[in-house]
Amino acid sequence: MSSLSPDQYVADVHQIDLAALRVGGVRGLFLDLDNTILPRDTNEVPPALRAWVSELSVLGFRVCLVSNNWHERVRIVAGDLGLDLVAKAMKPFPFAFWRASRLIGLATRECAVVGDQLFTDILGGKLIGATTVLVQPLSVVDLPHTLLLRRVEARIMKGQKPQVPVPDE
Numbered sequence: 001m002s003s004l005s006p007d008q009y010v011a012d013v014h015q016i017d018l019a020a021l022r023v024g025g026v027r028g029l030f031l032d033l034d035n036t037i038l039p040r041d042t043n044e045v046p047p048a049l050r051a052w053v054s055e056l057s058v059l060g061f062r063v064c065l066v067s068n069n070w071h072e073r074v075r076i077v078a079g080d081l082g083l084d085l086v087a088k089a090m091k092p093f094p095f096a097f098w099r100a101s102r103l104i105g106l107a108t109r110e111c112a113v114v115g116d117q118l119f120t121d122i123l124g125g126k127l128i129g130a131t132t133v134l135v136q137p138l139s140v141v142d143l144p145h146t147l148l149l150r151r152v153e154a155r156i157m158k159g160q161k162p163q164v165p166v167p168d169e
């Protein structure tokens, strides 16, 4: 099922091979929020996440949060991290990604979708011709329908393990 097969599969955002993304022509990131950059049950931005977002900026990546969530929480986190935001995104539909690409001034094929769900983030990324990065969910706390889909995702991923970054020489 290549439409659900991510270009990178990593344990968490800190393990994403940013150099490989750049080599692949990626200049922008569409980040999922819940269970991708923050566990669903917290609003608190940890220092490591703040540092990673700064690193993205230093490396020249343009970043937009694209979340299906519509609660105040998404605005709080986006504001705290100083990131553009498209909430209530209805991923995997492409509309929110199109809006996000206009916000950061890049074509969707120049962007990577980063998220923890195959049927929203990865499928959505494939539909817009973006690079896709799957991360393991940060928390087991999630919406009931998401927990159900996770069982299906687990079957599709068939015990694949996240990639481990190659240490610098």
Ligand SMILES: [Mg+2]
Residues within 6 Å of the ligand: 032, 033, 034, 035, 036, 115, 116, 117
């Ligand atoms: Mg998520």
